[in-house]
Amino acid sequence: MLSTHHSYLELLLSRYQNIRQQTLSICAPLTPEDTVMQPMVDVSPPKWHMGHTTWFFETFILAPHVKGYRLFHSQYAFLFNSYYNSMGSRVARSDRGTLSRPPLQDILEYRRHVDQWMEKALQNEELLKNEEITAAIELGLQHEQQHQELLVTDIKYILGCNPLMPIYHEQQNSVLGEFSGKQPQNTWLTIPEGIYTIGYQGEGFCFDNELNPHKVLLPAFEASSCTVTNGEYMAFIDDGGYSDFRYWMDEGWALVQQHQWQAPLYWFQQEGDWYHFTLHGVEKVKENEPVTHISFYEAQAYANWSGHRLLTEFEWEVLAQLHASPSAKGNFLESGKLQPISASFSENAPKTAHLLGNTWEWTNSAYLPYPGYSAAPGALGEYNGKFMVNQMVLRGGSCATPESHIRCTYRNFFHADKRWQFTGIRLAKK
């Protein structure tokens, strides 16, 4: 344990530098104007993400624990606090897009300033002996990785609702190997009835919502090896899925009518063909790629229509315990594709494709505390617990998730109507 902690500390500085650099890399293709956009309330401006992740380190590490540190700017706490009521008043979430200042260069300067102090701190052995501090640093890194995923999806939304549909980056040559040309046959994996342990049991970092590991009794079930493809989803559309209330939750059906949903977000039809906006531009929807950018309501309606259902988060976790292949090539943020890829890319993980990476998978579990859950005291305790109502759990990470950030016990959560994340569908047999 001690030696583990020792090597952990040795890596902390380089991890800090890599993660902080990753944020800048994601923002590199943007114009200054892109960085202040908030075209819907769920989206935060990229500049705000850059400032907020920096504010986290300033507020929870530098200001309280590092001698001689002075705040970069007295009003940044007001501008870059997200939802920590403990940390004082803040700009209303819906007003983040009204802030053109501080200008981008000031934010970059703010990052450099905090990074210099943090890098010094990360070499201060005395400081790192305080496990409360290292825990807060670790949380800051994990927090920044979360914002990296949001940055990617927020940028996609910002560009995707611009009538010019600008290209974010050129399509990457795949580092994931060649596409085999045919979609693997979906198979059903059987999981026997049993008592399984759910929740994080390792020694590394996890969020408080993954604790405490506990036993659940699951009936036997079957899960599909692949997530639903665009081609399969088109069959649902063609069969009138969006105009038949019988497949839908009542609240979902109301949204379908209110927003005139007829396909996943970013899809549009032209002369009979479906196209969609991706971060490398508009392209024709490929049938063998996984469907993404669908709400929970759409996932659930599709499952209903197909005669199946979604997995619970417990079933999903057990499935991943048994079948997620950590050595299989995944499709994460680092691949640079920023778009889910066909299951054909993962032939060496024959049984299940992309349990981790590619698309988040909506489960039919509401986001609720595990037995014995208790939030950490203080501001950092505001992290997870206060959102445990009216949201659904997603599992597995996506093509926008940093690879080192995801694990089988990871619990993501969104409201059932959200579509701008890379979300997908894995089916269970009824």
Place this chain on the structure above:
Amino acid sequence: MLSTHHSYLELLLSRYQNIRQQTLSICAPLTPEDTVMQPMVDVSPPKWHMGHTTWFFETFILAPHVKGYRLFHSQYAFLFNSYYNSMGSRVARSDRGTLSRPPLQDILEYRRHVDQWMEKALQNEELLKNEEITAAIELGLQHEQQHQELLVTDIKYILGCNPLMPIYHEQQNSVLGEFSGKQPQNTWLTIPEGIYTIGYQGEGFCFDNELNPHKVLLPAFEASSCTVTNGEYMAFIDDGGYSDFRYWMDEGWALVQQHQWQAPLYWFQQEGDWYHFTLHGVEKVKENEPVTHISFYEAQAYANWSGHRLLTEFEWEVLAQLHASPSAKGNFLESGKLQPISASFSENAPKTAHLLGNTWEWTNSAYLPYPGYSAAPGALGEYNGKFMVNQMVLRGGSCATPESHIRCTYRNFFHADKRWQFTGIRLAKK
């Protein structure tokens, strides 16, 4: 089984008559104007309840199955359909309060008309051999009982938001025995870890959402024998519970600020004392009576503040399996009190007070399908499944629930912000 079914059929007519009469009794104290009110979208006008429950029997029994039956009025289907998309278009829920016609006497005539036909049908042995029909009749009776509870709570809301605060009925002399004068000490009941069976296993009626019985593994837990009292809740208020975000879910805190919640619904303060509107008029809040008319958010915040938590619906059901005393005097619709009463009234059920009746108890479980759940085909299948998102489960029934309608496996559900039902709080130890 045959003989069971036989005696069930013998009772059906008198049950039909009693239940139908109960609806009229509930509405008897109302003025015609009261019967058309919809002061908020959740409330339906009493006249609409009377018409809608009648429409149910006309639509699902008489029209399809009884020869010679003609619709009472061709447009009533449009007026009195609630949410059955299968049954065609309908008046928008929010517009129910804009309908002064048909006049009350027409609705009463409609009820008489349908009742005469139904009473004949209930004596038609041939018809009752069709179990699909008897199932629909049973569902119609249970459905009407559900609307009886809503009638009581909707009437309370209609009168309670009138500045004149009119009295619905005089306070009933208790048929529940004399109040002992002191609140019993709350005790903690310990439930051991174990595998328990959840869901309805009897032979009588239950809703589809209570099926299928299935095993769950529960860790050991402790539950309070009594629900939280007004006095205890006042301590939460006095301690600043409504102005400290730390106790609240994020969405709950937003509501507290938006609606300026400072106490349960119907409470108001006058010269330092708390009063509340009840169906027998305004009275001072009694400290030893259970707190009611609180949202899930308030229940959860109270639990947080007190250092405890709410039970899950599975814990609640196991607690009720072990401790609900079916022979204990309950406080149901039939008692006529229409207000929760002190736990002192239930001394012969020493361990737990009012698990059934008195107030619904918010659980910390989201309303989700049980394993293997599948909705019935056709319109009647729209009953439960399509609401299984964004709602929380309540258990146990209230002082407005018909006694024959409730059971330990019954799953009620409301959105977390609703306060106009008779809702209360039972605590578990963390």
Place this chain on the structure above:
Amino acid sequence: MLSTHHSYLELLLSRYQNIRQQTLSICAPLTPEDTVMQPMVDVSPPKWHMGHTTWFFETFILAPHVKGYRLFHSQYAFLFNSYYNSMGSRVARSDRGTLSRPPLQDILEYRRHVDQWMEKALQNEELLKNEEITAAIELGLQHEQQHQELLVTDIKYILGCNPLMPIYHEQQNSVLGEFSGKQPQNTWLTIPEGIYTIGYQGEGFCFDNELNPHKVLLPAFEASSCTVTNGEYMAFIDDGGYSDFRYWMDEGWALVQQHQWQAPLYWFQQEGDWYHFTLHGVEKVKENEPVTHISFYEAQAYANWSGHRLLTEFEWEVLAQLHASPSAKGNFLESGKLQPISASFSENAPKTAHLLGNTWEWTNSAYLPYPGYSAAPGALGEYNGKFMVNQMVLRGGSCATPESHIRCTYRNFFHADKRWQFTGIRLAKK
């Protein structure tokens, strides 16, 4: 002057009794439930009108001036104040429809109570010497007549948005003479340039907004002798009037699209024919009757389409000075038709039809103060002045206006989007 005042006082009691009775007559065909409806915010429940007009006499006459008078009910001031900030707090306008109590019989009792006291007061010569008091009584009567018109149009709206489209009364045999069978030819009346006097100059009652008489210089203009008919308006509809933005004010065009307006309020099409809801039931739209229930935006768009324009309120008043035939049979509330009639009914006023009565006529004048306007001090001064922004002036009264209430100088005003009054169109040549 003295003798005039003397005979005025003699008539006051009978006028009071007649006007008060008229309100009850208008409400006689209603069910109790009809009397509490508020299907849109502009509509007030008939019971509220009955209470509010009574509250006016209680508040401004009985309570301050009549010895021994005690308020009928301490909370009625809160319930039945409309917008007099000076008179304390009140039920929000949009919540008037949430009040089922006091029950109808209490309101009728309230009216009887106040009427008895008022009738005594109206025989108290001492009291009537105080001109401030008689002025307030007169204002109360005029005020009640205004509410009679609103009662008719509110009742029409309440019944008209009920899917059953109930009949308010049987069609009246015309007391206005026989219909000649053909629509008179519209002619253009020429008014020469000149300096005209605008505003009330008589000795009887008028509202403060009709004072002070003052001179205006008008260029010569031509006005149509008849208002626009349904047949003419259908030509506008058939010519795509509702789908061509060029005819519309910018804000009007936004409303057309938002509400999908395609015809006047209460019109609907069935198998190619236009029908409309009237107070005597649904009937086919008659081409030679005046179009009514149109917003200012529609009036203005129609005028634009036809190559003409609306009159200003000054032009209208001069036209009426020269051409309104006070002896001509009009179509007012008292005729009992409650629907505008064809111009053919007014042959003995050959030049202009129905300048007074039939339909209010939208002018292209905003509602603004006359030179030297000054509101009365105190609560009664809140009557007119505070609405002098964002409303358009209408002139001439309608089939729902009491005949003794209207005159050529009368200035009515509504927001440009309102359609539930009996509004129509008279054209001027550009």
Place this chain on the structure above:
Amino acid sequence: MLSTHHSYLELLLSRYQNIRQQTLSICAPLTPEDTVMQPMVDVSPPKWHMGHTTWFFETFILAPHVKGYRLFHSQYAFLFNSYYNSMGSRVARSDRGTLSRPPLQDILEYRRHVDQWMEKALQNEELLKNEEITAAIELGLQHEQQHQELLVTDIKYILGCNPLMPIYHEQQNSVLGEFSGKQPQNTWLTIPEGIYTIGYQGEGFCFDNELNPHKVLLPAFEASSCTVTNGEYMAFIDDGGYSDFRYWMDEGWALVQQHQWQAPLYWFQQEGDWYHFTLHGVEKVKENEPVTHISFYEAQAYANWSGHRLLTEFEWEVLAQLHASPSAKGNFLESGKLQPISASFSENAPKTAHLLGNTWEWTNSAYLPYPGYSAAPGALGEYNGKFMVNQMVLRGGSCATPESHIRCTYRNFFHADKRWQFTGIRLAKK
């Protein structure tokens, strides 16, 4: 006339260049992020203003009339159309702030491109013989000047709602002469009763809404020589002006309560003193400077409180005919102050200060057509007429109006609740 036209054409090129350059000068202090902000729906992003004014020349001059011209970008018409329904679909006004692309440099390139073509066109004598074309060019220049004023006020709003309250420019040394140190005494100017001519009668450019000149008869009136000062307005505030409904229009009073207005826009109180945000930073409110950034409702309430009233637009125009000193130094956009200045600066115009420039003056006239008004045919006819409802007229220009753009007959118009323009108050005696 011909020679006038000749010299007019000679000046056209340099006017074009100066006006186009002025737009760039106004935007020069902005960051790229500033140029895409839309913090409220009335504000347009500066980049949009830059694009839209350019689109005007491209659409109405270059594309239809200049041989060989090709559109700079096929989608710019969609992006930069404002409200010309005739010109096809467009980005919704409320979504202008969601567009980060095209990037600023593209817009600047767009301006250069169009300017090069326009400059060539402005030297093409053949083309300029077509008076329809020169009229459209002139309209384009006037249109760009209008947007310059909006640019200044929109920029002020964008920066003013940023918590950092950034400075737009350093305060200008006055080119308007020295401040004399004391506020001149307000005096009342008497205008005799008479028949006056209203509307533009010159040979230069005017908008269609200033035509046709026509006679009005005005009663005698008195007008104040100075507009209301901050000091005077503070007396209104101190006297409870914002909390006494009696001074307010009904709709104004509702806004005061809804938005909690307690002072003009941009004012805030600190330790008992009033400060306000200006384009040269936050400063203490100076008592002798004119109050600005008030809605019509506030102007009207102030007038009421002070026992006076606002002028009508006709009174204002006659006052300006008699007393506006065209030679007096004004305070326009070109002064670079971008803030109204004290009346002391205009001593050589002894009778009236700043009828032109400094602040727009709310009149009590609704924006309506003059007699005989008729909109131009085609898209350019959409300019003014379709806004002639629900807006109030303002007169005289402000410190953000280009000097060559304003004249005594100029009719500006805004909704009564708008506060972000430089608006002020001139009183008339009742």
